[in-house]
Amino acid sequence: MAYQPKDPNQSNDESSSNRRLYNPYQDLHLPAKTLYNLPTSPEFLFQEEAVAQRRSWGENLTYYTGIGYLAGATAGAAKGFGSGVKAIERTDTTKLKINRILNGSGHAGRQIGNRCGVIGLMYAGLESGMVAFRETDDVINSVVAGLATGALYKAAAGPRSAAVAGAIGGVLVGLAVTGKQALKRYVPI
Structure with a gap:
């Protein structure tokens, strides 16, 4: 039964004897700690997803x-x-x-x-x-992808521009991957 406000015309004895507040959790005899004890590791639907680390x-x-x-x-x-x-x-x-x-x-x-x-x-x-x-899946893939991305992005500007942009892309990705690995190793997160 849902909560219904008291009628001021009724006496107190009559309204309190047949009505009560509704508690949706009354039949769940669980301690509050187990309700919010969530797993910290990722949950996967398929086993193949759990094996892949990317x-x-x-x-x-x-x-x-x-x-x-x-x-x-x-x-x-x-x-x-x-x-x-x-x-x-x-x-x-x-x-x-x-x-x-x-x-x-x-x-x-x-x-x-x-x-x-x-x-x-x-x-x-x-x-x-x-x-x-x-x-x-290793660093070589990332660096080669950065190199190719720079070269493809500037390919229309000529071979010299494409080579320079490819070198910049490869170096930037190499620095980013190295920085990420150093961050993982030396900064506890």
């Missing part, structure tokens, strides 16, 4: 594309904010000043965010392809 290619694709777009959009918005502030003139009204800043932030944030998102998409696809091709 994200699937779809998760990888979503993760790197999202991180790339978010980082690029943030950096681009900061750059656009600076250019918007520089574009302000003495005679501008407050509305016009805000408009210049917002337009600059939005334009640069969108451009750089899209570029970084595409780079993340290409890197995730190439890294997952390397793992599938080599059937092993």
